[in-house]
Amino acid sequence: MLDLYTDATPNGLKISIALEEMGLDYDTHQIFLGGDQMTQEFTAMNPNQKIPVLVDDGIVLTESGAILIYLAEKTGQFLPSAPKSRAATFEALMFQMGSLGPMFGQLLTFAAAWDNKFPAVTNRYFAEVSRIMAVLNTRLEGQDYLAGAEYTIADMAVAPWIRLCSIHPACAELPLQQNGNLNRWWNRVSERPALQRGLLNPEPYAPEKQFEGFVKAVVGLGTLHAAA
Numbered sequence: 001m002l003d004l005y006t007d008a009t010p011n012g013l014k015i016s017i018a019l020e021e022m023g024l025d026y027d028t029h030q031i032f033l034g035g036d037q038m039t040q041e042f043t044a045m046n047p048n049q050k051i052p053v054l055v056d057d058g059i060v061l062t063e064s065g066a067i068l069i070y071l072a073e074k075t076g077q078f079l080p081s082a083p084k085s086r087a088a089t090f091e092a093l094m095f096q097m098g099s100l101g102p103m104f105g106q107l108l109t110f111a112a113a114w115d116n117k118f119p120a121v122t123n124r125y126f127a128e129v130s131r132i133m134a135v136l137n138t139r140l141e142g143q144d145y146l147a148g149a150e151y152t153i154a155d156m157a158v159a160p161w162i163r164l165c166s167i168h169p170a171c172a173e174l175p176l177q178q179n180g181n182l183n184r185w186w187n188r189v190s191e192r193p194a195l196q197r198g199l200l201n202p203e204p205y206a207p208e209k210q211f212e213g214f215v216k217a218v219v220g221l222g223t224l225h226a227a228a
């Protein structure tokens with residue numbers, strides 16, 4: 001049995017998607033980001049004090065990209081073995097981890113948590129996420145999935161971020177429709193039953209509580225990450 005410490009955020013949901021897609025049994029432990037991540041017990045698992053954390057038979061693993069690779073290697077699923085396709089999967093996964101996720105995170109921070117108090121900063125991240133979406137659109141030219149013909153852990157990593165365009169008011173203006181390949185990819189992956197189950201596990205807290213947790217976790221707004 002696997003234990004997943006997580007919340008209903010894109011970095012957490014990508015692991016739920018993988019666990020569902022791979023047909024693994026797991027227990028979900030929902031972490032309220034308004035403080036649960038700072039407890040001694042959680043910090044012992046992840047000194048970086050962030051979800052997701054996966055515990056599997058004595059292994060405590062952090063960093064969603066590493067967790068996805070671990071699960072793919074453990075099950076032999078969704079990570080091609082041919083070197084070129086495998087490298088393309090890692091490439092798309094690293095792009096999510098290094099570009100799409102961090103820039104989206106900053107957009108949400110300045111558009112939502114800071115309530116667009118600094119429009120120039122919000123606009124900078126809006127423009128950068130838009131640019132990154134166009135890069136993904138180009139990558140998807142002539143192929144169904146981010147690493148090529150096969151659905152892989154890279155698609156699982158990107159999906160919860162692109163989903164924000166349809167569910168988060170701060171992301172509604174992002175150019176999903178204008179990027180036809182990306183839009184078609186989103187329609188394709190979001191039809192998958194396992195991906196749909198993953199996106200619902202865990203369910204978010206009530207909107208006010210979910211937002212409270214997000215704001216408290218934002219450096220410069222909440223007190224959780226005050227300088228020591």
Ligand SMILES: N[C@@H](CCC(=O)N[C@@H](CS)C(=O)NCC(=O)O)C(=O)O
Binds near residue numbers: 009010033063065224
């Ligand atoms: N690089 C990490 C990022 C994880 C991350 O940023 N988690 C956020 C939620 S999406 C979190 O736990 N934030 C709580 C905090 O910063 O206090 C990963 O991919 O696992």
